[in-house]
Amino acid sequence: MSLASLFGLGQETKNTGGLTGVHLIDFSQIVISTIVNTFEPTDNLPLEMVRHACLNTLRSNVSKNKQMYPTTVVCIDAKDGYWRRDVAYYYKRNRAKSREESEWNWEEIFKHMNTVVREVEEFLPYITIDLSKTEADDTIGVLTKYVSEKYPDCKILITSADGDFTQLHKFKNVKQWSPLLKKWVSCKHGSPRNDLRYKIMKGDKKDGIAGIKSPSDYYLVRNDGERAPSISTKKLLEPVFKLDDPCDSDLMTEEEKKRYKENEILLDFEMVPDNIRAAIIDKFENFKVPPRSGLFAYFVSRKLPKLSTETGDF
Template sequence: MIIIDYSAIAISNIVTQKLDIQEDMIRHMILNSIRMYRAKFKDKFGEVIMTGDAGNNWRYNEFPQYKAARKKNRKESKMDWQEAFRIINLVWEELGEHFPYKTIKIDGCEADDVIGVLVEQTQEFGQHEEVMIISADKDFAQLQKYGNVSQFSPMTKKFIKEDHPRKQLLELILKGDTSDGVPNVLSDDNVFVNGVRQTPLRKPIIEALMQDPNSQGENVLRNIQRNRILIDLESTPQVLKEKIIYSYDNQNKANNRGKVFPYLVDKRCRRLLEDVKDFI
């Protein structure tokens, strides 16, 4: 399976291409990216599965500061993010209606959760298959602990290869993830929200914590658990895992193959019509 992190490819196209917020142009760029990755990887990895971010992210209940700084940055940006997300969400709905790909977006989940669960499912008896993840997100490197998982970055146009995924996950938990508003384990919950500098996490402390998570005291141990819940993809609540699997198992989009050409005509995607076979 080719698992595409939809929000990642949509936003990366807008940001890296410096696109004007025009519906037709953004639609074309998103669809062309999907076409390109399917054409590149289908022979080895099979069909495309689209994964999206939904509302009511369960991580907000665990850590209200999650991604708070990202929202602030968008408010301060000159880009019309409200219009951008309107178009991104519209194209998502169009993909589900007109293309032969499973589209999975579960209330309470990020695409990260969906991707983690789908990969985990391939480890079940009789369900093994090769997986290609299309995303630049370093969080997915942890899934390379499974030998059937590869990752390709739409930002760098290169494969992401992690030789020590379990160690990489632990280091990520200790260091936190600034882009998601997750502090390092020496820092308080509110550092990013309050604009405070993080407590520096030196290499000797990282090495000590890698050997013994209890070595720096109870507060640091508490922060390790905080970060593990937010970063380790195995932390997705079981009830949400079951909803993801149900959505995947109960979609059959094969009949949508005949809808792709009329859709591209209707949306005046003339360049994509020349390569319509790459979509189906």
């Protein structure tokens, strides 16, 4: 084995010319999944431990896919809030409450993850997209469409367990892998369009988005034990799946149509604002990927001896 191959020299991920394969990684999701499945809430998690968890998780997901998907994009959740919160004050507010009640020291964990994000952007041979008011979901949604349309033969891999991304399976050559479940993610309701409409109508509790029969901020204001109004599969969901325009029918009340439009803005990646979309594409096209030659020195400087022998996996 040559020194070049041992230390991964001369193998920079480049974003020039035609792309053959793009790997979009939902950084926060895969790292948090690793942390909660590896440690206990009462464990002390210093920066060094969180750094190793982040980098080793990236290594694991990149190494087995980089031959088919040589362009890796690490997609980051913004630290200054989300554009969705600006249009829907209740968006993901329930997560903050859950974390306050959790035994995990999330404030410390996120602080360490932010440190590692800056290091990934500076030292790892990937395109790292960390933009104001932008979620990893936005980056994955925008780039899946952009790459599919600009490079029709390019293969795209989404690494995330998030069911929101099945709407993107409508694009050619898109696959989604869940590291948490260790299986391929597929549509649950027959098609990408149906999956999206199902979420719009039923809502997404983990993000604080209520169903169309409930007030928009239902998950913030409801009383303990209160149940949301049910949405019938046979009477509403299945008929809506067959329509060209769900709001151009008498299946929903005017209030339900209004709520449908509100949820559509939050859940449909086609609704990402133009300025956010343009910033993502610009960063993707113009990001200067750090050279692989700096990996070894970075790992040594951070006292990561095992990873320093595995630079080829990155």
